[in-house]
Amino acid sequence: MTGVPAMRDVVLRFLGGVLAAAMAMPLAAQGMPEPVPAASVRYAVLFVGSAHVGDADLEGFNPGLGIGWRRPTDWCDQCESAFEMGVFRNSYEEIAPYLASTLSREVWRSAGGMQARVGVLGGLARYAELAPRLRREHGIPTLGDVVPVVGVVAGLRWTDGAELRVKLVPPGADVDLVVAASVVWAW
Secondary structure, eight states, X not given: OTHHHHHHHHHHHHHHHHHHHHHHHHHHHTTSOOSXXXXXXXXXXXXXXXXXXXXXXXXXXXXXXXXXXXXXXXXXXXXXXXXXXXXXXXXTSOEEEEEEEEEEEEEEEOTTSOEEEEEEEEEEEEOTTXXXXXXXXXXXOOBTTEEEEEEEEEEEEOTTSEEEEEEEEOOOSSOSEEEEEEEEEEO
């Protein structure tokens, strides 16, 4: 259990850094260029849970928080790129810091402005229990306890910036498919 307090300290330092950066952004913007391009939108992510097709024993309650920035791309009509970071409780009941990037495209828009988006995601997340098995049994490269994560993302975004998001992550060591849900609020 020596890793639990150490990981808790890492997570608390990480969240403290995220909070300090978020609080410093408005101060940095006074008299200086914005740290995030003007066309960017900041957002917060609340992880709700996940379903593990092929393995009912994995934990499906995966709460977590993240912060991100999204902006339209210059090279693809109706596309936007996003970067986010945060921490969640993974399916192995571990605290998992993560970094992710997405590229999505608007595929539908209502007359009132609600939109549906579909895209791809790639990132890194900490899975201390899973990483050694992925490396040993499947030859998936890892960086210590950090594993690559890829998948498909789909979202339904309201005009006020709220979004329901679903991520599909392909088969891994224990599952045939992971379906994860989250709620996003832009400001």
